[in-house]
Amino acid sequence: MNTISFTQLPGRPSCKVYHKPGQEKLTLKNVFDEAQNILIVGHQNPDGDAVGSTQALYRYLKISGKNASVIYPNGCARNLLWMDTDHKVRNFANHPEEVKRMVEECDLLCVLDFNRLGRTEALAPVLRSKQVRRIMIDHHLEPAWDDFDLGFSDTTVSSTCELLYHVFQAELDPARIDVHTAECLYAGISTDTGSFSYSCAHKELFSAIADLISKGLDTVKVHQRIFDNFSESRTRLLGCCLGERLMVKPEFHTAYMYLSDAELRKYNYQSGDTEGIVNYGLSIAGIRFAAFFTQREGRVRMSFRSQGGIDVNIFAKEYFNGGGHKNAAGGMSTEPLEAVLAKFEAVLPQFYKEHIEPHLLPEDFE
Ligand SMILES: [Mn+2]
The missing domain is CATH 3.10.310.30 (Diaminopimelate Epimerase; Chain A, domain 1)
Incomplete structure (x- = not known):
C-alpha cells in the first residue's frame, strides 16, 4: 500500500499539504505563475463558503494579472450573487456548452470547499476528462488525494474561506487582498459558522477577521447582504x-x-x-x-x-x-x-x- 506523506502549511501545523508523488517541488505560487488560464470550481449547490472562497481566489488572481474564471455545477442563491462583481460566473446546469469550453481551454483547475471531484455531480466527468493540474483547498474530512496534484486540507478551521486566508498569508501575497476579497472571505466564514455560532471558537479566526477589517471590510454590510436579503x-x-x-x-x-x-x-x-x-x-x-x-x-x-x-x-x-x-x-x-x-x-x-x-x-x- 502506498502511504501518502504530507508537509504542513508554514505556521499552521493543522493544515496538511499534499503533493502528488514526484511533484514535491510544486508550490502554489509557482503553479499560479505558470498558469495562463485558471479555472476555479465550486461544488454542487454552492453555499456561502463555496461562493466566498471561489470569488476571493478569483479576485486575488485578477489583481495578480491572471486570467481566471469561476464555474459551479448549478446555480447559487440570490443573496450570494453580489460577490460575482464581474458577472462572469457560469453554471453547468444552465450553460453546459460554455462550461465545457471553459474546462477545455483552462490550464489549471482549482477546487475550493470540496475535496473530491464527485462533489460536482454532473460536472465531474467533464473535469476528469481534462488532463490538467488540479489544486484543492478545503476543510472537509477525507479528501480524495488522488484527484489532485497539490492539496491544502485543514479540518480544524471554520471554513474554506478561513483556510484560504491562511494560505494567502503563508504561500501567496497577502498585500493583494483588497476590500472585495476581504468581503468574500468574511461571507464564507460567517455563513459556515452560522453567524459565529459554531466552529468559530479559536482566536486565529478573529485575528484573521481583525486583519480583514484593517483592509476595509465592513462586517455589518456583508451580514445584511447575506442574512437580511431573503424574498x-x-x-x-x-x-x-x-x-x-x-x-x-x-x-x-x-x-x-x-x-x-x-x-x-x-x-x-x-x-x-x-x-x-x-x-x-x-x-x-x-x-x-x-x-x-x-x-x-x-x-x-x-x-x-x-x-x-x-x-x-x-x-x-x-x-x-x-x-x-x-x-x-x-x-x-x-x-x-x-x-x-x-x-x-x-x-x-x-x-x-x-x-x-x-x-x-x-x-x-x-
Ligand atoms: Mn465550507
Whole structure:
C-alpha cells in the first residue's frame, strides 16, 4: 500500500499539504505563475463558503494579472450573487456548452470547499476528462488525494474561506487582498459558522477577521447582504417548516423538518432558499441533533447538524450515502420522502446505541 506523506502549511501545523508523488517541488505560487488560464470550481449547490472562497481566489488572481474564471455545477442563491462583481460566473446546469469550453481551454483547475471531484455531480466527468493540474483547498474530512496534484486540507478551521486566508498569508501575497476579497472571505466564514455560532471558537479566526477589517471590510454590510436579503416567499417557506413540518424526538435529543417538492413549488422555491433552515432545530433547548429533508428532482437531500459528541458525519455515511464534518453533514436518497423519514426515525435508536455514549451528550445549558 502506498502511504501518502504530507508537509504542513508554514505556521499552521493543522493544515496538511499534499503533493502528488514526484511533484514535491510544486508550490502554489509557482503553479499560479505558470498558469495562463485558471479555472476555479465550486461544488454542487454552492453555499456561502463555496461562493466566498471561489470569488476571493478569483479576485486575488485578477489583481495578480491572471486570467481566471469561476464555474459551479448549478446555480447559487440570490443573496450570494453580489460577490460575482464581474458577472462572469457560469453554471453547468444552465450553460453546459460554455462550461465545457471553459474546462477545455483552462490550464489549471482549482477546487475550493470540496475535496473530491464527485462533489460536482454532473460536472465531474467533464473535469476528469481534462488532463490538467488540479489544486484543492478545503476543510472537509477525507479528501480524495488522488484527484489532485497539490492539496491544502485543514479540518480544524471554520471554513474554506478561513483556510484560504491562511494560505494567502503563508504561500501567496497577502498585500493583494483588497476590500472585495476581504468581503468574500468574511461571507464564507460567517455563513459556515452560522453567524459565529459554531466552529468559530479559536482566536486565529478573529485575528484573521481583525486583519480583514484593517483592509476595509465592513462586517455589518456583508451580514445584511447575506442574512437580511431573503424574498418574502422564502420567509414564508421558513414559517411553513417551523409551524407545520417540525418533528421533535426528545428521547433522542433530535428535531427534524421536511419539505416535499409540492411545498417547495407552493413557496416558489429558489436555489438557496432552504440554506440554514436545519439550524433552527438546534435552537430548541435539549436538542443536540437536527435534520432537514427536502424532496427535489426525484431525490431527497438531507442536512444534519449536531452539537458535542454526536457525530453526524458517521450517521450520514452509515445510513444516507453522505458525509461531511462531525457536527455538519449531508446525505442523499432516491427513495420517496415518506420512506426516508421512516428510515430516519427507525435508525435513530440504533445510531444512539452504537455511537453515542450517554456521557458524550453535552450537558444542557440551562
Ligand atoms: Mn465550507
